[in-house]
Amino acid sequence: MLLRHTPKDSIERKALTINPAKTCQPIGAMYAALGIHGCLPHSHGSQGCCSYHRSTLTRHYKEPIMAATSSFTEGASVFGGQANLLQAITNIFEIYEPEIIAIHSTCLSETIGDDLNQIIQKASDDGKIPLGKHVIYANTPSYVGSHVTGYANMLKGIIRYFPEATEKKTDFINLISGWVEPSDMKEMKRLAKMMGAKTIMFPDTSDVVETSLDGDxxxxxxxxxxxxxxxxxxxxxKSIGIGTWATKEAAIALENKCKVPFALTDVPIGLQATDRFIQAVAKAAEISIPDSITNERGKLVDVIADMHQYLYGKRVALWGDPDQLIPLVEFLVDLDMKPVYIVTGTPGKLFEQKMKEILSEKVPEAKYKAGEGADMFMMHQWIKNEPVDLLIGNTYGKYISRDENIPFLRMGFPILDRIGHSYFPTVGYMGGLRILEKILGLFMDKQDAESPETSFELVM
Amino acid sequence: MGSILTDRKNQVLTKKLGASTDIDCAKESLAGSVSQRACVFCGSRVVLYPVTDALHLIHGPVGCAAYTWDIRGSLSSDRELHRNSFTTDLREKHIVFGGEQQLYQSMVELIDKLKPEAAFVYSTCIVGLIGDDVEAICKKVEKEKGIPVLPVQSEGFQGSKKDGYKIACDALAKLVGTRNNKEVSKKSINILGDFNLAGELWMLKEYYEKIGVEINATITGDGRVNDICNAHKASLNVVQCSGSMMHLAKTMKEKYDIPFMKVSYFGIEDMSDALYEVANFFKDEEMLRKSTELVKDEISLLLPALEEYRKGLEGKKAAIYVGGAFKAISLVKALRLLGIETVIVGSQTGNKEDYKLLADLCNEGTIILDDSNPNELSDFVNQTGADLFIGGVKERPIAFKIGIGFCDHNHERKEALAGYEGMINFAKEVYASVNSPVWEFTSRKKQK
Known part of the structure; x- marks a missing residue:
């Protein structure tokens, strides 16, 4: 057993993280920047950071992920990284010809005190930024927040730079997307379009990290x-921020800068969160909800009713990012399942408060934790003490799934060992159907494989 | 898009008869390049990672630990401690007030619970800056807990992956020679620089044992702390992947007078040489006879099996871009055996000597690259009309986007590629990828 070291008795840990349920800020900044057309993310730090982020995103998307690095050396870390960054800006525009360079910092450059804003200003003053090209930035020290806040910070960087308010407001609404898959971004655009809303979505990684193979x-x-x-x-x-952790600050920044009022809504995972998303779009765009949407909703409700007997009372353990976990946990409760263990490495008190709201009445036995010490090791210990019927989370759950023989639905970031997330959304009513289909498939496959002959069923 | 940065023109070379084969290499990457290289920490981490019964604690913010969690397919025959991810998860408060307490506490907690045989403590960029005295804490814990606790001072910004290899070797060297609790015969070797990806080490072990060589320590594939502590008792160090382990071999030569030899286990020629050279070293007729027999048996099985694949590959062209240049040399030879000509070959960390060897080995017109990037690679692939790319995780999707076959010769290989069995696996993988029906559905932009 791979995790044979996990003891059942909970151990006192003051300092340590084992098998983390998060990663560091810069990768989020990199992913967000990829959602801007013609943008090359740039990592201001050692070479390894950039290499790790690119490798992880490549493994998750099976696509080439491009990003440049300041290639810090001993000298840069003593004398500051300004020279490296200035040279990098020149080189990048000369050779890779992006429209935009999106720079994010790292623990190293933050600690030595590099001021990205000032360095970019200098690059601009020195004529190193060609006319019509842009350099934006985000501060993403790895020892603050998590990959989720890195994403949020880059969104703020985008807002700081691009949006302009002129006299005339348009009838467009902004969909500020939280950290979801390109398939999800596409689905949210589809839903909005179906309602007749005119939208600008940012960032938008669809057709960036799931491109076609055309020989070029x-x-x-x-x-x-x-x-x-x-x-x-x-x-x-109006703006709609989709996912509080990832988009709230960007939505506020846009309101402050351009007087675009905003509403926040959850990532539309599951029935109720999708309802709220649809309502938010309808309200912002001042349009009514068409029958086609109501029809999609009805189908999801229908399948939930059809399959309720297989879902009722099933215990689930989940880990991942707050913006996904909150609507997902709510959805599981709506399915009459019991999300009993929930862990996120991303810090924030709001998460535990939200969990309490959703769970205290219906699943009072649920345990949840965010931030320090909330890792996969702890989750495994909980499971060892009282098992669950289903795991939902990123790839790192596969060890627990194997050791404990628990069905496992992959959702979140990263997914290193399956495909599908790039192409098939888990948001919207149809996304809800897909989650349901996957969960049921897992339960039924297990039942088919393990049930004794006498109770082996043809019709399920 | 012009594809080569002006400042790295001398890091690219096209082989021409009589022309210089001198290439610029082993230099720092240009700031702003989309380099495929990694950092010092990455180098140390991948080298030490396969020591399966040691604790690998990463002292730094969460990322460095998260990205190196079980990413190397190094198999273990026993413990799996190395496949977990342990980190001090430094936060802002530690950056301001120091992370020493966090490190000490983490180590004590882990050692008490998991009972590792040794602990490696990796310093990341930030640790170098905030000035934690990692060495002192390691000493303290070592004393308290009675197991070796080794600081690996692998701050990322100190250089490239290659520098990390050296630091890892230094940590290993501290273990070597600290114990004498193992019977080791006169005819024993240490295997250095094989990481047991897809169980390759176990195949090699079997070959060596068949010709009468005893394996003392395997460093680090399927590695055990106690074996490494006794590594000084072997008569010879056999070093593969010379980039990562030569430093340890040289240190052991100096300190314990253990000779070393450089080998490669990849391809028929190199694999066979690796056996013969060891037999010759021991000046043992019986061993040599057994080697000849083994090689003959293996080749007589292998060649007919390869023939099928060769038929489907004859005349194809390959591009190689890997971590170490020594591996590239073996690859060129192995591909040649399959009838494939190498038209592009490059590495992240090669030295002048490696590139000289490569230039001598390759055909006229072959493009040789140091520290390349995706744009260059894709342009050269189009220019040369390569049919196959051999590389690692970041190159795979680029090859596929262009519409050519790919073989992973890095951490993510799923089949053993070393030894005789490995040669068949390699041929099969290359054949399958190059001749996949999927390429018929794409319109490749070949510029011949």
């Missing part, structure tokens, strides 16, 4: 929010 390698795939869309977002009549 393109450094800047066709997808991503364009610069003109980003500028125009300042004139939109």
């Amino acid at each position: 390698y393109k450094m800047y795939p066709k997808g991503g929010t364009t610069i003109s869309e980003l500028i125009a977002s300042g004139n939109s009549k």
